[in-house]
Amino acid sequence: MTSIKEKVMSRVFLLSALSTVLALALICLFLFINGIPAMAKIGAFSFMLGKEWSPSDTPPLFGILPMIAGSLYVTAGAIIIGVPIGILTAVFLSKSCPKKLYKFIKPGMDLLAGIPSVVLGFFGMAVIVPVFGESILSASIVLGIMILPTVTGISESAIRAVPQNYYEGAVALGAGHYRAVFKVILPAANSGVLAAVILGVGRAIGETMAVIMIAGNQARMPVSLFKGVRTLTANIALEMGYAAELHREALIATALVLFVFILVINLGFAALKKRIK
């Protein structure tokens, strides 16, 4: 009796664990089945490298290079803004922060990580867009703020994982506190910090709603920091509501491209994790 129960339950546990495999397989299946035909019809080359996206023209043009460029620009902007501040904040939190202050800043960063992206988007619309317009810059600032807690949190644990005697060694050799931190500890933590950056890239490239609210969403090649741009995510979310036939399939193919981007980023992350171990 007991042994039957044990056997059944161990199968249940295994099946539950395999549900992730099933979910991922289904996601891949549905994206590929619906996305690949569109790519074939449009032509993979003119889809990925086409500079015109005008689904309502005759004949319609489905080129997503502007959106690929848009996603890259906005993500790069977020990295430029979020990563240096994030890493320096992590150094501060792990190496210079008085304990009393830490008790406030750490939950604060957690809260920042938890603020819904629509709320950040709303904030961006009200505060940043009036200054910089609906533009690459505005989107970069908001995304920079969004990835800041991610970068800070993971960098902080990477820095804390460096053995204390590295620091002591450096100080014994005559380095000051910050020289020891920046020249010895931070380099020792570099794969963890890089992993934090990669995770930040993943978050920035995948963000949708906040970007739609502040980036302007013009489907054209980026012209300037102060002009609008459309990302891959925005392209899907904006047009999926009314798209039909080839247009709809082209949007799914857009998601496929985004998915492949994310897979590449994840692979990079996994490789790094292995190196840390």
Place this chain on the structure above:
Amino acid sequence: MKLKNKFYERIMAMLCWSAALSSVLALLFIVGFILVKGLPHIKPSLFSAAYSSDNVSLMPALVSTIIMTFMSILLAVPLGMFAAIYLVEYAGRGTLRANKSVMLIRITAETLSGIPSIVYGLFGLLFFVSFLDWKFSMLAGAFTLAIMILPLIMRSSEEALLAVPDMYREGAFGLGAGKLRTVFRIVLPSAMPGILAGIILATGRIVGETAALVYTAGTVAQIPKNPMQSARTLSVHMYALSGEGLHVNEGYATAVVLLVMVIILNIASAKSAKKLAGGA
């Protein structure tokens, strides 16, 4: 040389302090701005039972958010917890073949956790809404969100289970308990605070989610009568308000409610995690 050192220390100290300061200021500015703009517009009419374009009530969205959270959690938590039990208690110390399946499960879970929410939304639209013909419904939204939070629940449950000392298991085995009884009576209860912290984190993600819901649960602004009806959560409600551009003040008020929910969830999560650190 010494002077140069001092200079370096000064500069770096300044950089670190100012970076931390700007992080904190960004947070305070965002929270303060939302509170200042939103609090004056929190009125009783915002909490009317039914939505109309006059009262712009957020009550239906609030109720839908709670229902949506429960549904997704109910779907994802047993799966995620059982998956973690498999990984930690059943497969972890096994043969090479077991290790391969563990690797596969880990890699897929990690991949799932990196997928952007709009891709989940699109998948939900293709699979639940169209293929299974559930239409725009709470159920389609909840299934989509459940897949989205599954890796998070799994990861946190796994960590919580790993943190339970082996002594507990050995003790239970020594007293004659079977594996199943050990897991459910001894290991799981001690890991509960950690699992709970993960669930709370997942709740935060559900509450803040928009992109995965717009094309699965839809945007109907009333309280749904059954799970097959469409409904909007608070975040979707807020997105809809910002798109219309007519009800900016109500948008701020909604933001305040969302923010308060997130703050409560954060405090609860921290409490739960602390209990784990203290208890185990």
